[in-house]
Amino acid sequence: MDVRARRIHNRGLFLAISDLPSQQDVPSVYAVQYGMRQIEVPVKQRKNSHNILISLSMAKYLLLPSFMVNIKVQHGQIKLGPAVAIYALKFPGERIFGPQTRLFIDLTKIARSQGVDVFVVTPGQFDYDNQRAIGYRYDIATARWRRQYCPWPDVVIRRVTSRPARYRTVMEEDDRILADWTNQATLPRELSDKWLLHEVMQHDPILSGYMLPTYLLKRPEDIIPVVSKLHDIYVKPVRGTQGLKIARVMATDYGLEFRKQSQSDKGAPVISPQNLVKRMRAWFAGDQTFIAQRTVLLMKTLEGRPFDVRYLVQRDGDTIACTAQIARIGVSDALTTNIHTGAVAMDAASLTPSLRDKDQQAYQQGIETGKTAAMRAFFALTKLHPILMELGVDVAIDEAGRAFVLEVNPCPGRQMLRTVSSSLRMLSLLRMVEYAVFSTEFRI
Secondary structure, eight states: OEEEEEEETTTEEEEEEEOOSOGGGOOSEEEEEETTEEEEEEOEEOSSEEEEEEEHHHHHHHTOOSSOOEEEEETTEEEEEOEEEEEOOOOSSSSTTGGGHHHHHHHHHHHHHTTOEEEEEEEEEEEGGGTEEEEEEEETTTTEEEEEEEEOOSEEEEOOOOOOGGGHHHHHHHHHHHHHHSEESSOOGGGOOHHHHHHHHHTSTTGGGGBOOEEEESSGGGHHHHHHHHSEEEEEETTOOTTTTOEEEEEETTEEEEEETTSOTTSOOEEOHHHHHHHHHHHOOTTOOEEEEEOOOBOBOTTSOBEEEEEEEEEETTEEEEEEEEEEEOOTTOSOOOGGGTOEEEEGGGGGGGSOHHHHHHHHHHHHHHHHHHHHHHHHHHTTOTTOOEEEEEEEEBTTSOEEEEEEESSOOSHHHHHHOHHHHHHHHHHHHHHHHHHTTSOO
């Protein structure tokens, strides 16, 4: 069955349906659905096809966008879509979605070229009772975001990395609604904490060899036996981002060296176990918990700068692809290689000349091994969330060229790709759109 569509000015959306098995199979009306809303549209029969007209008033009720979307006929029903909601926080000023605004604009433009309706929904704006959301569609002609009613999404892409106190209640309600009534292409919040993700990966028979010894710290006191056992650890919150609230703790002959993000490696104080617990207690405010992970002595550049590698792993239809491998080169005395703490990004393959001759072969082996680990991490986590669309996997390469998974990022940004390769960045956005289409079966 073939469906051809065109917009008729001041009339609506005209659909011509042909390649019918038999004229007897032609219904008198077709059910047309977009999001969760559905209408019945009369059929006008022709010799080799039958036609329907979705009027302007019908299109308004369905909350259709101003451009053509994908169409499929399934079980005698016409479905339009997919409708894709980006779940994100709103900020004051012109960049209304903060540093992600450019990303959302580019994603919207690519989606539109593929017949996909992408809009941004902020916390508390899903209206399940009325089968709609209040969102922001980007108007390419005027280069402005317009707040309007949008369809209930077929797919939701979470781009929220924090949960401000003022939004906590509505975001918890959003979590419950979305879990029941839509497909979440990214990991839901309840599946996104570092400890849970580590446990899933640790129990994968292949991936376990790439995992570092890691412990959950439920109380400040839990850090003492862990540092006594591992001697050198990184402490980070289970839901932390952008290198915040990360510390390195080392057992020395003189006591425990405690170094925070803002301190150089020469300025870290040596403290007692009791003082360490006291400092950690200040971090355990509210319901926050932490993990402790054995430190990896990272390979360094000729200039003595440590680095790790971020792998962007995405769905590519029914396969898994590594879209990008980005080396994050930290400041020589920095605690992390996070871009937000001053690291520089470059294509991982291009880093080789910046290494010592004796490290170059080990590094090449390390990035290939790291890619294997990153792809396996994605596979392992699809058992937790089968419709997973993408992950950022951070891999450490030690001084011997061995690769270890540091953590996975359920909401990988595109800032690094923007500086390293605009073509890879656009490919990564295209794969997001294509997977939304593929997963909703609008294109097989």
